[in-house]
Amino acid sequence: MELFFEWFRVLYDTTGINLPFLYDSYDRGRMLDGFLTTIKLSIVCLICSVIIGIVGAWLQASAFTWTRRFVNGYIQLFRNTPPLVQLYFFYFAVGALLPKVETDWGGQAPMFGSFAWAVISLSFFAGAFNVEIFRSGIEAVPKSTVEAAESLGFSRLQIYRDITLPLAFRVCLPALNNNLVNLVKTTTLAYAIAVPEMLYEANQIWSDNVNVTEMMFFLLIAYFVLVGVLVWGMNSWERNMKIPGYG
Amino acid sequence: MNWTPDQPMVSIKNVHKAFGELEVLKGVSLDVMKGEVICIIGPSGSGKSTLIRCVNALNDIQQGSILVEGQEVNDPDLDKLELRKKVGMVFQQYNLFPHKTALENIMMAPVRVLKRDKSQTEVFARELIKKVRLQGKEDSYPGELSGGQQQRVAIARSLAMKPDIMLFDEVTAALDPETVGEVLTTIKELAEDGMTCILVTHEMGFAREVADHIYFTDGGLIVEHGPPKTFFDKAKDPRTREFLSQIL
Amino acid sequence: MARPEFKTDLPVMLAPPERRQGEPLRIKLWHGIALFGFCVLSSTYVFADDTQAPASALSVLVKWMPLLLSGFLFNIVISFCSMALGTIVGTALGLGQISLIPVVKSSSWFVTQFFRNAPWLVLLFFAMFLLPFEFDLGFVVIPFPDWVKAIIGLSLPVMANVSEVVRGAVRSLPSGQWEAAESLAYTRQQTLWLIILPQCVKRMLPPWMNLYSILTMATVLASVVGVSEVMTLTGEALAAEGGRTDLLAPFYSFVLLIFFVYCYPIARYTVYLEKKFAVKD
Numbered sequence: 001m002e003l004f005f006e007w008f009r010v011l012y013d014t015t016g017i018n019l020p021f022l023y024d025s026y027d028r029g030r031m032l033d034g035f036l037t038t039i040k041l042s043i044v045c046l047i048c049s050v051i052i053g054i055v056g057a058w059l060q061a062s063a064f065t066w067t068r069r070f071v072n073g074y075i076q077l078f079r080n081t082p083p084l085v086q087l088y089f090f091y092f093a094v095g096a097l098l099p100k101v102e103t104d105w106g107g108q109a110p111m112f113g114s115f116a117w118a119v120i121s122l123s124f125f126a127g128a129f130n131v132e133i134f135r136s137g138i139e140a141v142p143k144s145t146v147e148a149a150e151s152l153g154f155s156r157l158q159i160y161r162d163i164t165l166p167l168a169f170r171v172c173l174p175a176l177n178n179n180l181v182n183l184v185k186t187t188t189l190a191y192a193i194a195v196p197e198m199l200y201e202a203n204q205i206w207s208d209n210v211n212v213t214e215m216m217f218f219l220l221i222a223y224f225v226l227v228g229v230l231v232w233g234m235n236s237w238e239r240n241m242k243i244p245g246y247g
Numbered sequence: 248m249n250w251t252p253d254q255p256m257v258s259i260k261n262v263h264k265a266f267g268e269l270e271v272l273k274g275v276s277l278d279v280m281k282g283e284v285i286c287i288i289g290p291s292g293s294g295k296s297t298l299i300r301c302v303n304a305l306n307d308i309q310q311g312s313i314l315v316e317g318q319e320v321n322d323p324d325l326d327k328l329e330l331r332k333k334v335g336m337v338f339q340q341y342n343l344f345p346h347k348t349a350l351e352n353i354m355m356a357p358v359r360v361l362k363r364d365k366s367q368t369e370v371f372a373r374e375l376i377k378k379v380r381l382q383g384k385e386d387s388y389p390g391e392l393s394g395g396q397q398q399r400v401a402i403a404r405s406l407a408m409k410p411d412i413m414l415f416d417e418v419t420a421a422l423d424p425e426t427v428g429e430v431l432t433t434i435k436e437l438a439e440d441g442m443t444c445i446l447v448t449h450e451m452g453f454a455r456e457v458a459d460h461i462y463f464t465d466g467g468l469i470v471e472h473g474p475p476k477t478f479f480d481k482a483k484d485p486r487t488r489e490f491l492s493q494i495l
Numbered sequence: 496m497a498r499p500e501f502k503t504d505l506p507v508m509l510a511p512p513e514r515r516q517g518e519p520l521r522i523k524l525w526h527g528i529a530l531f532g533f534c535v536l537s538s539t540y541v542f543a544d545d546t547q548a549p550a551s552a553l554s555v556l557v558k559w560m561p562l563l564l565s566g567f568l569f570n571i572v573i574s575f576c577s578m579a580l581g582t583i584v585g586t587a588l589g590l591g592q593i594s595l596i597p598v599v600k601s602s603s604w605f606v607t608q609f610f611r612n613a614p615w616l617v618l619l620f621f622a623m624f625l626l627p628f629e630f631d632l633g634f635v636v637i638p639f640p641d642w643v644k645a646i647i648g649l650s651l652p653v654m655a656n657v658s659e660v661v662r663g664a665v666r667s668l669p670s671g672q673w674e675a676a677e678s679l680a681y682t683r684q685q686t687l688w689l690i691i692l693p694q695c696v697k698r699m700l701p702p703w704m705n706l707y708s709i710l711t712m713a714t715v716l717a718s719v720v721g722v723s724e725v726m727t728l729t730g731e732a733l734a735a736e737g738g739r740t741d742l743l744a745p746f747y748s749f750v751l752l753i754f755f756v757y758c759y760p761i762a763r764y765t766v767y768l769e770k771k772f773a774v775k776d
Contacts, residue, residue: 082712093744148342153331227612245390
């Protein structure tokens with residue numbers, strides 16, 4: 001393994017192609033941290049945005065006009081404004097509103113760090129899309145199928161759990177996966193509030209080593225592979241979930 | 248709940264039902280005894296499907312009374328589970344659960360709703376599949392079955408709850424002509440086994456063959472009823488005669 | 496026949512039913528504006544009493560508004576240019592994807608996928624750092640200021656997405672159209688330009704407009720690389736006011752508001768077009 005890494009140092013010495021995140025253990029650690037932060041951010045945002053989506057879809061079916069209006073307002077707001085400005089709004093404006101908390105050694109620290117704000121902001125952004133996705137999925141389950149379950153004595157909760165959700169989920173899956181891919185790409189915005197994700201760490205490395213060209217190409221390839229693997233995995237999942245005899 | 252088998256199993260008295268402004272049932276009454284097979288026929292929009300959906304409490308009624316084995320259906324505190332254990336229903340569009348296999352479709356309600364033992368239920372479900380002549384299709388998904396096969400799975404699914412009464416809501420209307428026969432055979436066998444059945448149907452030949460009693464509805468009312476022989480050959484009401492002349 | 500044809504008319508996999516027009520659920524433009532107005536006003540109010548600020552936050556915002564709006568105008572300019580550039584190159588790329596020449600087809604596919612999978616911000620960085628600051632044609636030197644680089648950087652993902660839109664639209668046409676044209680002795684070129692593409696334009700319009708809306712919202716990314724568009728100007732305005740925290744919420748709300756006012760009607764119109772075309776098809 002060391003030999004493999006050393007080869008890139010030789011590559012740098014002979015050709016000038018500088019890939020320090022391969023031969024330098026410190027830069028390698030930074031890049032790996034950045035990659036893991038991107039993954040962590042994506043997963044946490046995914047979970048939160050799905051929860052927002054489910055709760056939102058449930059609220060959207062509410063009997064109260066103002067609850068529905070509120071959810072619709074939320075959706076339109078977050079879908080029609082730049083996610084970067086949303087992020088700034090949360091991080092700077094809302095962040096300034098919240099009280100400071102005492103740290104262990106008596107100092108003052110903001111209640112949420114930049115990672116937490118990135119999670120909050122991106123989850124609300126992706127969640128706005130998920131609400132619509134879940135709603136359309138639930139609407140796609142035919143009323144007659146629900147009725148059949150009703151006539152077999154299923155309770156409302158049982159119908160929701162055993163019939164509506166499994167069917168709606170399959171309808172949602174393609175759109176949900178598409179949204180997830182977008183979410184992973186959108187995590188790069190966290191760079192703007194100094195969350196140490198992949199783009200941020202790459203920036204650190206190219207600032208130290210003055211190798212923008214190499215880092216840029218590496219980043220493009222890294223995201224291409226990351227998103228490519230994700231898309232491939234999602235597509236095969238979709239195929240697995242397909243109900244035999246439909247489509 | 249002092250129902251005894253000599254009383255009507257289903258007793259419908261003066262039932263009124265309206266969807267908004269539209270009055271669909273305008274005072275319908277009929278009785279079904281245990282083991283009896285009755286067919287409800289009539290032009291579309293005459294309220295016959297609504298009537299049997301009311302028996303299963305899928306639609307509520309505004310006025311009147313429906314007693315199923317002595318249990319009042321027109322009751323805000325109705326124990327729906329108790330009612331639906333007694334009453335099975337088969338729909339025009341089969342309405343199978345598309346994400347479950349034929350066997351799972353049949354087993355789901357007894358296991359989930361009645362909390363019956365899973366392995367015993369499976370034995371029973373396989374018997375039912377045999378009864379509707381679908382051996383070998385246990386692990387097929389509804390989308391892989393023909394309409395007639397799906398409908399027979401739907402019948403087996405209802406039977407798995409061991410109901411006392413079966414409701415059939417135009418169960419052959421959506422089928423290809425060549426698969427209608429296989430479904431009707433299944434229902435006929437069921438009737439011969441002594442199952443109490445209420446059918447809404449357009450299959451006049453079938454009604455004549457299996458029914459003990461035929462009701463003709465028009466405009467939300469029962470216009471005429473009687474045993475098949477008198478009903479088909481000696482209909483008195485002009486509306487019935489006109490309908491029959493168009494159909495036959 | 497290997498499999499009998501089964502009737503599977505359970506409508507599980509059908510598209511969800513359309514929302515009816517005029518439903519009380521539909522949110523109107525003024526709902527959003529009212530909500531934003533509420534945000535701006537309430538945030539100024541919240542801070543009004545705990546600072547000894549010489550000017551109220553709202554009046555400061557009003558003072559800077561013309562500058563911010565001119566910055567937004569720049570965002571629009573960037574979005575128009577990127578959209579135009581991306582559409583032209585993307586259409587060519589999309590046609591490449593349906594080419595019959597394997598090399599053209601596979602390379603167009605690869606380029607499309609490559610730029611579609613890359614995050615917009617990374618592509619923007621890519622253009623910023625790797626494009627030269629001027630381009631020497633021998634007889635004339637074309638300067639590449641930052642904002643031109645931003646336009647090119649943003650047009651890359653637009654290009655890839657337009658390419659997919661074109662491919663999708665062409666593929667969504669029934670093959671009967673190709674066959675009918677072929678039987679009438681049209682060449683492939685003629686079929687494409689005279690028969691297929693005119694029909695595709697209608698199908699492509701809604702996703703294309705949706706893309707434009709996404710692009711417009713992405714123009715603020717240019718602030719990260721230092722182009723002086725609305726977000727950069729907002730930051731500068733805030734700095735000029737001495738970093739007052741009570742100004743943050745109103746200023747960012749205002750930026751959100753102008754984008755909402757611009758993008759929301761586009762989104763509504765896109766939905767309207769989708770519905771209109773869906774009925775006719």
